[in-house]
């Protein structure tokens with residue numbers, strides 16, 4: 001589906017700019033330069049204005065995410081139970097820091113707020129699938145399984 005098809009049902013009103021960005025983000029996982037230009041053309045506004053909106057809202061990403069998005073919960077319960085250790089172990093294993101994607105475009109690491117399953121803290125989600133009660137050994141086992149499956 002082209003970007004035009006994605007949002008051509010929207011009124012060309014600026015109030016729909018965020019909606020168009022959300023549609024692109026949902027489909028592609030990020031807003032590429034090409035999509036940014038398409039959106040600017042569609043709403044007849046300067047690309048720099050679209051860029052400004054994207055940078056204002058944390059939900060929009062400008063870089064292509066990896067195949068697997070690892071979301072490390074840093075909500076209160078997970079923070080207390082060692083979310084920073086989880087992030088460090090992932091960084092050690094995959095060589096990526098928060099917000100980064102590895103060279104193979106396989107894993108993207110991000111820190112998120114509460115994933116809604118605090119009783120399982122510390123928790124991560126990989127492409128939305130939740131893993132809880134993590135310790136170093138169980139975490140590495142999960143990461144290596146995803147690597148193998150890729």
Ligand code: FES
Nearest residue numbers: 073075078115118
């Ligand atoms: S604080 Fe991590 S799941 Fe709620």
